[in-house]
Amino acid sequence: MAALDQTQVKEGVDQETVDAVREVGAYKYGWDTDIEMEYAPKGVNPDIVRLISEKNEEPEWMTEWRLAAFERWTQMKEPKWAMVHYPEIDFQDQYYYARPKSMETKPKSLDEVDPKLLATYEKLGIPLKEQMILAGVEGAEDAPAEGRKVAVDAVFDSVSVGTTFQEELKKHGVIFCSISEAIREHPELVKKYLGSVVPVSDNFYATLNSAVFSDGSFVYVPPGVRCPMELSTYFRINAENTGQFERTLIIADKGSYVSYLEGCTAPQRDTAQLHAAVVEIIVEEDAEVKYSTVQNWFPGDENGKGGIYNFVTKRADCRGDRSKVMWTQVETGSAVTWKYPSCILRGDDSQGEFYSIAITNNMQQADTGTKMIHLGKNTKSRIVSKGISAGKAQNTYRGLVSMHPKAKNSRNYTQCDSLLIGDKCGAHTVPYIEVRNNSSRCEHEATTSKVDDDQLFYCRQRGMDEEEAVALVVNGFCKDVLQALPMEFAMEAQQLVAISLEGSVG
Amino acid sequence: MLEIKNLHVKLEEEDKQILKGVDLTVEAGKVHAIMGPNGSGKSTLSYVLSGRDGYEVTEGSATLDGEDLLELEPEERAALGLFLAFQYPVEIPGVGNMTFLRTAVNAQRKVRGEEELSAADFLKLVRAKAKTLKIDADMLKRPVNVGFSGGEKKRNEILQMAMLEPKMCILDETDSGLDVDAMKLVADGVNALRDEGRGFLVITHYQRLLDHIKPDVVHIMANGRIVKTGGPELALEVEHNGYADILAEVN
Ligand SMILES: Nc1ncnc2c1ncn2[C@@H]1O[C@H](COP(=O)(O)OP(=O)(O)OP(=O)(O)O)[C@@H](O)[C@H]1O
Ligand SMILES: [Mg+2]
Numbered sequence: 001m002a003a004l005d006q007t008q009v010k011e012g013v014d015q016e017t018v019d020a021v022r023e024v025g026a027y028k029y030g031w032d033t034d035i036e037m038e039y040a041p042k043g044v045n046p047d048i049v050r051l052i053s054e055k056n057e058e059p060e061w062m063t064e065w066r067l068a069a070f071e072r073w074t075q076m077k078e079p080k081w082a083m084v085h086y087p088e089i090d091f092q093d094q095y096y097y098a099r100p101k102s103m104e105t106k107p108k109s110l111d112e113v114d115p116k117l118l119a120t121y122e123k124l125g126i127p128l129k130e131q132m133i134l135a136g137v138e139g140a141e142d143a144p145a146e147g148r149k150v151a152v153d154a155v156f157d158s159v160s161v162g163t164t165f166q167e168e169l170k171k172h173g174v175i176f177c178s179i180s181e182a183i184r185e186h187p188e189l190v191k192k193y194l195g196s197v198v199p200v201s202d203n204f205y206a207t208l209n210s211a212v213f214s215d216g217s218f219v220y221v222p223p224g225v226r227c228p229m230e231l232s233t234y235f236r237i238n239a240e241n242t243g244q245f246e247r248t249l250i251i252a253d254k255g256s257y258v259s260y261l262e263g264c265t266a267p268q269r270d271t272a273q274l275h276a277a278v279v280e281i282i283v284e285e286d287a288e289v290k291y292s293t294v295q296n297w298f299p300g301d302e303n304g305k306g307g308i309y310n311f312v313t314k315r316a317d318c319r320g321d322r323s324k325v326m327w328t329q330v331e332t333g334s335a336v337t338w339k340y341p342s343c344i345l346r347g348d349d350s351q352g353e354f355y356s357i358a359i360t361n362n363m364q365q366a367d368t369g370t371k372m373i374h375l376g377k378n379t380k381s382r383i384v385s386k387g388i389s390a391g392k393a394q395n396t397y398r399g400l401v402s403m404h405p406k407a408k409n410s411r412n413y414t415q416c417d418s419l420l421i422g423d424k425c426g427a428h429t430v431p432y433i434e435v436r437n438n439s440s441r442c443e444h445e446a447t448t449s450k451v452d453d454d455q456l457f458y459c460r461q462r463g464m465d466e467e468e469a470v471a472l473v474v475n476g477f478c479k480d481v482l483q484a485l486p487m488e489f490a491m492e493a494q495q496l497v498a499i500s501l502e503g504s505v506g
Numbered sequence: 507m508l509e510i511k512n513l514h515v516k517l518e519e520e521d522k523q524i525l526k527g528v529d530l531t532v533e534a535g536k537v538h539a540i541m542g543p544n545g546s547g548k549s550t551l552s553y554v555l556s557g558r559d560g561y562e563v564t565e566g567s568a569t570l571d572g573e574d575l576l577e578l579e580p581e582e583r584a585a586l587g588l589f590l591a592f593q594y595p596v597e598i599p600g601v602g603n604m605t606f607l608r609t610a611v612n613a614q615r616k617v618r619g620e621e622e623l624s625a626a627d628f629l630k631l632v633r634a635k636a637k638t639l640k641i642d643a644d645m646l647k648r649p650v651n652v653g654f655s656g657g658e659k660k661r662n663e664i665l666q667m668a669m670l671e672p673k674m675c676i677l678d679e680t681d682s683g684l685d686v687d688a689m690k691l692v693a694d695g696v697n698a699l700r701d702e703g704r705g706f707l708v709i710t711h712y713q714r715l716l717d718h719i720k721p722d723v724v725h726i727m728a729n730g731r732i733v734k735t736g737g738p739e740l741a742l743e744v745e746h747n748g749y750a751d752i753l754a755e756v757n
Contacts, residue, residue: 457558458596460580461589462610462666463617472609476600476649 030268030298033120033238037157038104040097042241046070049211052097056180056214059187069200069210076204082367083396083428084336086309089274096212098239099159110162117161121154124265126234149229150261151176153217155246157239160215165229173222174258176231179247182218189220193251197280197317197344205276205311205338209245213278216246221256221287230486232261237297237308243274250280252287254320259290259486264297264333268306272335276311285320285347290328292485294493297333302391302503304363307335314341318350318376326353327370328484330493332500335364340398342371345379345407352381355484357493359474359500360393360425369399369430374407374440383414386478389425390504396428403440410440418448419477421470421504471498507705508532508555508674513566515547515554524550526730527566532674532705539708539716539741542727543749548709549593551727552676556590557583570674585617587673591663591680593709598650603662606650607632607669614670635668638698639691656683664695675699676707681715693718713745726752 040051049070053063078089102114110118151165153176160178169176175186183190200210217233237244252258264275275297283289291314300307310333316325327341343352354370372381387395401412418427429446451473459469475482475494482490508531515525524547532538540548554561555568557580568575570586578586598606612622623631636646639661651659660680667675677696681689696706696719708719716724716738724740725732728749733756734740744752 452596453559454596455598457580458592458598459606459610461556461558461584461592462606462670463581463584463614464609465579465581465613468609468613472601472606473598476598479600479649 029124029265029296033116035114035116035238036101037098037239038101039095039239039242042095043092044070044096044208044212048096052212052214055097055099056183058180058183061187061191062183065195065200066211069207070212072201073204073207073211076201076207078204082338082398083394084338084365084367086272086336086365089309091208093241094274095239095242096245097214098157098242100156103156103159103161107162110164113162117154117156120156120236120238121161121234124234124236126152126154126263151229151231153178153231153233155215155217155233155235157237157242157244160217169228172225172228174225174227175218175220177218179213179216179218179249182249186218186220189251190218190249193280193282194249195280197282197315198278198313203313206278206313209247209276209278209313212243213245213247216248216277218248219250219258219260221252221258223254223256223284225253225256227256227258230259230261232263235262235264237265237273237275241271241273243276245275246277248277248279250289250291251282252284252289252323254284255286256284257288259292261292261294261486261489263294268298268301270306272300272307272309274309274311275334277313279312279314279341281316281325283316283318283320283323283325283350286322287320288324288326289316290326290486291316291341292489293327293329293331294489294496295329295331295333295337296496296500299333299362299364299500300335302362304335307364308333309336310334310339312339314339315344316342316352317344318347318352320350321347321376322349323347324351324353326355326484328355328481329357329368330481330485330496331356331358331366331368332496334366337364337366337368339368340370342373343381344373344375345381345410346375347379348376349378350376351379353484354381354383354385355481356385357388357478357481357497358385358395358397359388359497360390360395361500361504362391362393364391364393366394367396367398369397371400372402372412374401374403374410374412377406377408377410379407379410381412383412383416384480384484385414385416386481387416387418387427388421388474388477388501389418389427390421390501392424394426394428396430398430400432401434401442403435403437403442405436408437408439412442414442414444416444416446417477418446419474420448420450421474421501467498467502467504470501470504474501507534508568508570508707510551510555510568511566513551513554513568514564515550515561516564518560518562523564524561524730525554528727528730528732530725530732532707534673534705535702536722537700537706537708537719538723538725539710539721540725540727540732541710541741541744546727547730548727549678552590552593552678552707552709555583555676556580556588581613582617584670584672585614589667589670589672589675591660591667591675591677593678593682595651595654595659595663597652599652601650602647603650604632604646607666610666611669632665632669636665639665639668639695641665657685657688660684660692661688664692668695668699671699673703674705674707676709678709679711680708681710681712689715690718713741716741728753728756
């Protein structure tokens with residue numbers, strides 16, 4: 001809480017009290033890791049692109065692919081249509097590559113990883129040991145007593161630090177590794193699928209990402225395999241003035257299933273930082289992918305200083321018939337969020353679902369939503385979006401549902417609910433609907449409401465303080481979406497909802 | 507225990523005086539009943555005591571065990587042991603009844619410096635108490651009061667009271683909308699909590715509830731004041747003759 005830093009501490013107030021107050025409502029992941037880093041020179045140009053490629057020991061074709069993307073990017077303009085406002089970003093005034101010195105020689109196993117890095121993830125509560133995760137209390141009745149396994153790929157600034165449970169996954173034929181490793185070890189898969197869902201020239205940020213992405217995760221699930229555990233990637237931005245450009249590629253081959261979770265945090269800094277990721281998902285015939293995000297990048301302080309600018313392109317291509325994808329996102333962090341996870345429903349009878357909670361507090365801005373592109377026959381999509389704004393924040397839902405002429409008998413259901421806390425914030429709903437055949441149907445429902453005083457009073461009469469009451473009511477408002485998360489993360493998400501709304505009342 | 511002196515209350519938003527000098531003392535171990543015509547200010551009194559927004563106290567005081575209630579936040583009053591069973595219980599969509607109860611119980615324990623109840627202990631306790639009120643497992647899982655029938659909502663209020671074990675319980679028309687059997691359940695719930703350390707203020711329109719919960723003192727409220735106080739026979743008089751005689755007498 002920077003405002004407190006500028007406040008004169010009154011006489012008679014001891015440091016402990018000041019610290020305690022500072023703690024309250026502060027971003028819980030705002031600390032940084034003091035570690036020796038290696039940077040590429042500031043700015044972006046073909047040399048930097050080559051350098052990143054070289055650091056990742058990439059083959060020639062990959063370097064060429066990146067350079068072509070860079071060439072393309074120099075001809076593009078930053079999009080301005082979203083309902084977000086931020087100072088001009090100087091793309092030459094940041095670092096595009098930062099890795100801990102200790103990662104220079106790639107650790108062969110987690111035991112060789114720098115203890116400082118391991119400690120960082122431990123402090124974040126992310127298991128880098130191959131251990132069971134015990135579910136929380138809530139709904140514990142349904143949890144298997146022995147707990148469940150979650151494999152983790154941990155990405156620190158520009159590099160993947162390590163991936164757990166790789167051996168066990170390999171036994172099932174599942175490949176889970178960093179994308180840089182995949183480029184080296186599984187070039188045929190990467191060549192075939194990279195850029196096939198989000199083309200290099202898709203949009204300004206995606207094109208920049210294609211040129212300079214440094215790491216990210218890669219998943220391949222072979223035909224007929226149900227991935228035996230949750231897969232997850234944890235992104236941590238640590239270095240200052242450094243953009244994070246990660247790239248995730250997930251391929252679910254015929255009849256397979258995988259559930260994947262992405263989590264993100266960053267230290268508290270005065271200067272804004274750029275994050276421009278690309279996620280591509282390929283879903284073949286009868287396959288199913290669940291992709292969940294708990295995004296908790298540093299949101300900036302209450303005056304809008306610092307924070308992450310989050311410009312993300314996420315898209316799933318349901319290529320095969322009867323394929324299915326489900327996006328679930330809990331967006332609580334970032335100063336600016338620009339993000340529209342999309343589904344291309346190409347296969348007949350394919351299905352796309354999008355469940356979203358976007359919370360904005362203080363000066364945060366979010367312009368987020370989804371695109372459902374119905375191309376195949378009998379395709380179905382469902383959108384449930386819950387936007388919560390508090391403080392002076394602005395929250396926009398922007399959604400496109402498009403039914404092409406061949407997408408006969410397709411259905412979409414959209415439900416968009418906004419909740420306002422206080423009267424200085426805003427909520428906006430921008431739905432675009434195009435139906436170009438006459439057997440398809442779209443249903444759209446939207447509501448905007450305020451946190452109800454009677455509900456808050458009822459909770460407080462029973463003993464909850466105001467923040468607890470707000471958190472409870474808001475969690476109730478988000479229930480439909482929280483339920484869509486894997487159980488291991490639903491608890492975390494609930495707590496996150498509470499934490500992000502701290503200081504929003506009173 | 508609960509001491510209300512010369513309490514004057516107006517609406518915050520408009521110039522409307524609702525309570526015009528209420529004097530009332532509820533001693534520990536006693537059950538007081540308040541009856542009175544519609545609109546006389548009974549619910550307003552319960553809201554002001556529990557700290558709802560929208561009212562302004564212009565004169566007078568209210569204390570619980572000597573603590574000035576009017577200075578405190580609603581949750582602080584709750585932690586002191588003040589409980590209000592609402593005339594119109596509020597619905598909270600998406601929040602499970604059980605989650606709500608546990609959050610409330612633990613919030614109060616925290617303020618009192620007690621340890622949180624473990625999930626297992628809590629479950630055991632709720633199940634036992636719910637059973638005596640004939641509240642089934644399904645109702646415990648459903649969102650707070652959403653889609654509950656009028657009677658179910660009232661029983662749910664009593665379940666919350668039983669879980670929180672407050673020292674001063676205000677029941678605002680908890681008997682309205684209850685069938686004969688449910689009335690008995692609610693009365694049993696209240697009677698089970700009756701003890702030397704606990705006070706009750708029962709707002710009701712009907713003698714029926716008072717057949718089951720025998721009050722020590724009955725007050726008649728009219729036009730923002732307590733106009734008459736007596737024993738249980740006062741309730742019977744109202745039941746038979748209405749308020750006309752009493753009101754005529756005080757005027
Ligand atoms: N927020 C409000 N705005 C306007 N009038 C109010 C408000 N709150 C209370 N009143 C008025 O104050 C008076 C007392 O209301 P209150 O609800 O306390 O009555 P009551 O004795 O509980 O009645 P009942 O027996 O019908 O429940 C009524 O005339 C009511 O209309
Ligand atoms: Mg009333």
